[in-house]
Amino acid sequence: MTTIAAIATAPGAGGIGIVRLSGPRAKEILARLFLPLSAGFVNFRPWQLHHGRVLDSHGEALDDVLAVFMPGPRTFTGEDVAEIHCHGGVFIVQAVLESALRLGARQAQRGEFSRRAFCNGRMDLSQAEAVAELVAAPSREAVRFGLSRLEGLLGRRVRALRTELDGLRAQMCLAVDFPEEEVESLPPSAFAGRVLDVMQALEGLLRAQRRARxxxxxxxxxxxxxxxxxxxxxxxxxxxxxxxxxxxxxxxxxxxxxxxxxxxxxxxxxxxxxxxxxxxxxxxxxxxxxxxxxxxxxxxxxxxxxxxxxxxxxxxxxxxxxxxxxxxxxxxxxxxxxxxxxxxxxxxxxxxxxxxxxxxxxxxxxxxxxxxxxxxxxxxxxxxxAGTAETPPEDGLAPNARQALALEQARRELEGLHADILSGMPYDCCAVRLAAATAYLDEVTGSNSTEEVLNSIFEHFCIGK
Structure with a gap:
């Protein structure tokens, strides 16, 4: 992965401006940009702010700053991360970014920091989307909702439902592969009941979608x-x-x-x-x-x-x-x-x-x-x-529109599967619907998301996130 850099604070003048770097050369570029003012400074102590001057690519001082280095993988992106906290003047912040780019960093694309966090396993796709929703939150309720979803409760709930479907797939394969053996497999009535339980759980999540919107x-x-x-x-x-x-x-x-x-x-x-x-x-x-x-x-x-x-x-x-x-x-x-x-x-x-x-x-x-x-x-x-969901929004169980569409498609597949089981259809014929429902649940957490889907999601993020 290349090392990326971007301005992490809002456009315009302000008290503080932050330039963020992420990637294998983050520490190297920070060391070339930063001139410490403390006589006791030795290298960069991780997670500690250091006082000094930030230099341009020609070695001239630009501003009095605080700098911090955070080694991966326990960072937001899962990579080495560095930040320079300078004064928030438009020229100063842009000049610091340009200096980082001249020293080998690449301008980050929209949502690239969050995308790297997703690709490096620091969060699932539902959490990554919660980052953008939290940034754009228009109210206190929306902030509460975004923070809760950022903790991963929705992703954990969906993964638990997927695990339940995986168990059903295992039982189905057992019945199909060993029909003559005396092995334990679910009878159709119990199979249909477990499918119905997952359907009802999905319906609960879908009822909460209106509250999320x-x-x-x-x-x-x-x-x-x-x-x-x-x-x-x-x-x-x-x-x-x-x-x-x-x-x-x-x-x-x-x-x-x-x-x-x-x-x-x-x-x-x-x-x-x-x-x-x-x-x-x-x-x-x-x-x-x-x-x-x-x-x-x-x-x-x-x-x-x-x-x-x-x-x-x-x-x-x-x-x-x-x-x-x-x-x-x-x-x-x-x-x-x-x-x-x-x-x-x-x-x-x-x-x-x-x-x-x-x-x-x-x-x-x-x-x-x-x-x-x-x-x-x-x-x-x-x-x-009224009627949006009994679960309060801070529980984080309300999907957004994209996630709700995937959950609805999974619910429809399970609805068809439930009808097929009750009608006596052979288990090997039911396997297609069960596999499809599992794939739709994976879309929520991003386990099987295509490059096109990821591009469409992260292109709506801000550049510094």
């Missing part, structure tokens, strides 16, 4: 309802600033407005949409069509109704009296809906929650005054995370 990418929360229900006022109240235009004129919002915010550590994207009604002109018709598209893509819906317009008896009816709200309730499907009875200061309903809302959660508030916003934030968070 929400924690890392954020949840899309769509505010929907009739015109003048107070959707824009509610969005402004949640954001704590005037973002959406609010007037008494019906149909003020023609296009959707999207803004991000943090909901007690959970990243969300609020989407204010045009009020649902029969459009009177083409522009409004287009806006309402976009509203319906956003509703179909939502992770959760805030259904805002005008409590003042519905009146005291508006919640007592069995059938929803508001056409826009009725449409959302009818078309939401499995998307969580939180009913918001807005303008509660104008009307306190005689019955609450509304009978026509069924089992959906509901609350009363006043968007203009802010009364009830704290309860809304808490209830909305519960609504978004």
């Amino acid at each position: 929400i924690m890392q990418q954020g949840a899309q929360v769509v505010l929907a309802g009739a015109v003048n229900a107070g959707k824009s006022s509610l969005m402004n109240a949640l954001l704590g600033r005037q973002r959406a235009l609010v007037t008494d004129i019906p149909g003020t919002t023609r296009d959707f407005i999207e803004e991000g915010c943090d909901l007690d550590g959970l990243p969300i994207r609020l989407v204010d949409t045009a009020g649902l009604r029969e459009a009177t002109e083409s522009v409004e018709h287009l806006g309402i069509a976009l509203s319906r598209e956003k509703l179909a893509q939502a992770d959760a819906i805030l259904l805002v109704v005008d409590g003042g317009a519905l009146g005291e008896d508006g919640a007592a009816a069995v059938v929803c009296p508001e056409p826009a709200a009725a449409e959302v309730l009818e078309t939401a499907g499995d998307i969580p809906v939180l009913l918001v009875w807005n303008k509660a200061d104008l009307c306190d309903p005689a019955v609450f929650p509304p009978r026509w809302a069924g089992r959906r959660p509901a609350l009363r508030l006043c968007a203009r005054s802010g009364a009830g916003l704290d309860e809304l934030a808490a209830r909305l968070r519960e609504c978004i995370l």
Whole structure:
């Protein structure tokens, strides 16, 4: 392996900048770059910071720095690693990197440090992906999730399931190779039961995938309802600033407005949409069509109704009296809906929650005054995370999209295998599905990943990682 070098800190000026080297010549290049200022300095004591000057390729001093050498294999990459901690000026950091490159290092590619860690057995592919996800984590919840996955819990769980399938393959080979011998092999009923156990374990991991996506990418929360229900006022109240235009004129919002915010550590994207009604002109018709598209893509819906317009008896009816709200309730499907009875200061309903809302959660508030916003934030968070997984995200058992696809394909193969066993198909015919399921599990940890797959994963990393 060649020795690679890259800037490990974020672009731009800062207090500290770090240039990292990894490979067989890391110590040699560091020794040529570094001039110690301590009279007692002898070579580089591993894992200890040394004070001195960093030199350019011509031997001229560039900066006052700290340098450290970390011998492999107990490093991030599994190789010899060296770091130079200099002042974070753009010119200084770039000059230190250029000096390292002139002395024989090669510019690292995107994700090459993490890729070397994977290739050298320091982490599996699920852990390597967790590195990039941790760097890009948009919230506290996403950080917790990334740290837990970085510890390798997901990889260990998948490897345990693969070991279970390996045991089944051994039992299958035993039954196929020695059909006439008196050797112990699993009967079909027990075989099917063990396959079913692995299937259920995979389904548990897949249920957690939605939580992983929400924690890392954020949840899309769509505010929907009739015109003048107070959707824009509610969005402004949640954001704590005037973002959406609010007037008494019906149909003020023609296009959707999207803004991000943090909901007690959970990243969300609020989407204010045009009020649902029969459009009177083409522009409004287009806006309402976009509203319906956003509703179909939502992770959760805030259904805002005008409590003042519905009146005291508006919640007592069995059938929803508001056409826009009725449409959302009818078309939401499995998307969580939180009913918001807005303008509660104008009307306190005689019955609450509304009978026509069924089992959906509901609350009363006043968007203009802010009364009830704290309860809304808490209830909305519960609504978004409901049904994602019983396992909390910090347990690290939620796969990302690539891993979930591999797990789903493994589950389908096992589903077909389970049906084949119950139908009495010979074990040698069942072996193909079992081998395929095992191969899909290997894709999660990277045991059989191709160069093309690895390239597609690591090219999204930053260069210094």
